[in-house]
Amino acid sequence: MHEELQLHSVLGDLVSVNHRLTRLAASVTGSTESPAVWRTIAVLRDLGPMRLGELARVSRVSQPTMTKLVHTLDERGWIRRIVDASDSRAWLISADPSGLAALDAWREELAAALEPTFAGLADDELATLAAAVDIVRGRLELVRAAASTGAVA
Structure with a gap:
C-alpha cells in the first residue's frame, strides 16, 4: 500500500510540476501564441489524421473552438484537410510539414528559454x-x- 501511495503522490506532483514548467517556459519566451495551437499540432503529430470532432475531443475543447483553431492553422498552412477514405463526405485533419516545422521551432524556443533555469x-x-x-x-x-x-x- 505504501508503494501505491508514493506512486500516486509522485504522479500528482509530476503532472503539477509539468504544468508549472510549461507555464514558465511560455512566459519566458514572451510568446502570445495560444498554447492550443501547439497542442493541436502535437496531437496531430502524435495521433495522426482525425476528424474535427475527434480532434476536439482529444484536445478537450469544444467543437466550435476546434473549428476556429483549425481555420487558423489552415490559414497558416500548418494543417491539411484530406478526404476520409471511410466516408468521402467527411474530412480528416492532418499536420502539414510546415506545421510540424513550426512546432519543432517552438520546442526549440521553449528549450532555449528554459536553459538558464537548469544551467x-x-x-x-x-x-x-x-x-x-x-x-x-x-x-x-x-x-x-x-x-x-x-x-x-
Missing part, C-alpha cells in the same frame, strides 16, 4: 531528468498502443 544541473541530475523523460514517454507509448488496438492500458 547548473550536475551530470547525474541531467541523466535523471533524461531517464524520467524516457520513462514517461515509454508509458505514454504503451497507452497509445493499447488505445490503437482497443486494449485497456
Whole structure:
C-alpha cells in the first residue's frame, strides 16, 4: 500500500510540476501564441489524421473552438484537410510539414528559454531528468498502443 501511495503522490506532483514548467517556459519566451495551437499540432503529430470532432475531443475543447483553431492553422498552412477514405463526405485533419516545422521551432524556443533555469544541473541530475523523460514517454507509448488496438492500458 505504501508503494501505491508514493506512486500516486509522485504522479500528482509530476503532472503539477509539468504544468508549472510549461507555464514558465511560455512566459519566458514572451510568446502570445495560444498554447492550443501547439497542442493541436502535437496531437496531430502524435495521433495522426482525425476528424474535427475527434480532434476536439482529444484536445478537450469544444467543437466550435476546434473549428476556429483549425481555420487558423489552415490559414497558416500548418494543417491539411484530406478526404476520409471511410466516408468521402467527411474530412480528416492532418499536420502539414510546415506545421510540424513550426512546432519543432517552438520546442526549440521553449528549450532555449528554459536553459538558464537548469544551467547548473550536475551530470547525474541531467541523466535523471533524461531517464524520467524516457520513462514517461515509454508509458505514454504503451497507452497509445493499447488505445490503437482497443486494449485497456
